[in-house]
Amino acid sequence: MRLSQLFFTTLRDDPSEAEMPSHRLLLRAGYVRQLGSGIYSLLPLGKRVNDRVEQVIREEQDRIGGQEMEMPVVHPADIWRASGRFDAIGPELTRFKDRNGRDMVLAMTHEEVVGLLLADIVKSYRQLPVQVYHFQTKWRDEPRARGGLIRVREFVMKDAYSADRDQAGLDASYEAQYGAYVRTFERLGLDTVVVASDVGIMGGSQAHEFMVLNPAGEDVLVLCETGHYAANRQVAVMPKPAAPEPPEAPAAIDEVATPGTTTIATLAAFLGVGPERTAKAAFFVTGDGRLVTAIVRGDFEVNETKLGNAAKAIGGIRPATVEEIRAAGMEPGYGSPIGARGTVVVIDDLVQRSPNLVAGANREGFHYRNVNVGRDYQADVVADITNAQAGDACPVCGEPVTLRNGIEVGNIFKLGTKFTDAAGASYLGEDGQAHPIVMGSYGIGVGRSTACIVEAHHDDKGIVWPAEVAPYAAHLVSIGNAREPRVNEIAERFHELASEAGREILWDDRDESPGVKFTDAELLGMPWILTVSPRSLAAGGIEVTERATGERSTRPIDEVEALLVNEFGRAGLVAG
């Protein structure tokens, strides 16, 4: 490809809206352009990278027997009603009506469609197991896009679906996908950490997320440095202190004035006790409109994912407003379930075995001492609802865990029969009886993976593509091609040779100064930069520079020709 003809432009200045390196570089180097919040166009260079990332994913899906297909972006709302997600999912699911007034949705994912297809096609156990996948646009009207391609509203996901006869079959399919993901991300040049995760809107029994560590990541990971334990903080369960030994007898409840102590820190300081002697109350409202009061010990934080699960919240939870809290007879800052009404009380398991805590008196400026669950108030649900904290003991080895931020590039879910039940997808087993098909689903964000690759592979000059995903194998810089026939002739031959070998290179044939060409070559990030110039010819040939290391050598012309035809043609070294 001749750079003079390429539909792109580089930017000398950093775009003001781009904060993450991947966003900044992909914009500056002319790979992507933004159309709206969380909506991006892929320019030709970006499209080539995208295709190469997809190809890696495709090969690894095919390797485990996945069959590529394609499902629609627009779905009749009925199928989402049948699975229950039409009502369970909030405004991030875009709904609209077609011209006949029929309710439609833009697909966020494709479990419903797969369920229907399975119901249609699979009749017998002989047709199972089977795995299908596609690369398809998803629309998720996220409340807030951010970080360039890291978190967008419209994106292409590889989503795969397994169908099995039973749980054991699902376990095997899940393992196969797990392995495919490990190989995929390794080939893409992404170091991933696999963590146990929440099942979220997918439901089901087990899920893992493939995470790339990044300070800008939106998920918090709980990691044991020795590798014993890795979980998303949404689900991480850490050992908690045992009940005091010998048991502490409940003491008489006692109201105390505690002016100006709306936080645990100020309260504990005011009373001269540790935060572990206090009960923290947090208030939420579920998607189905119930007020939930969460009680954790003062030295812990509420984990909203766990709380939502414990409260069996439909449509998630959000913090309650002051009005909602007061309507239930509680006082923000001095709140507790004591005397409250109309609220679901969820207490952390540690609170249940912690006697004589300080808790709110539901009166501004007052708390109670010696509050005890069961005597002073009742819990509707007792569950682990706290966040893991840095330094907590690893549940396996006891060493302190660390918290790291991560970006989720892939996930795998054991779905079970939720979607096949909804779709009526069953098969006749060897026993002649109908059985529900057991499903799994497996996603990889293509654009997000690309952005993470740039995050991991760049320097102060630009992108440094891993060969496997580089849009072109090499970037040919010809200096003085406009006035040196010999230079132009060689460059042109290289360009043609590579093209004929089915492996295009990028040739900067523009009449630009050397500085501009080198700067752009480094910004664009091809793995190899070939320089042909009067100087290189005088030195005996072509200058070959490895982008990643900066290592440079001058090689004879015929050797470079061979490289173009053969060496760069090795798997992983050229654009497909």
Place this chain on the structure above:
RNA sequence: CGGGGCGUGGCGCAGCUUGGUAGCGCGCAUCGUUCGGGACGAUGAGGUCGGAGGUUCAAAUCCUCUCGCCCCGACCA
């Protein structure tokens, strides 16, 4: 949705406080010189100052509404 910020030529920005009819750098076009690390000179093109309404003799500038984008939070695969 809450908090904060920003919309002025393709990109980056100044001008706004104190109203007087738009400017800088880069980029772009043409010509000449230059040619191994974002060249130089000359000439030139390009802007409904996000949009609507209002105040005023006069609005990029003041007021109201509105749209969009970014960041933090909330939320989320």
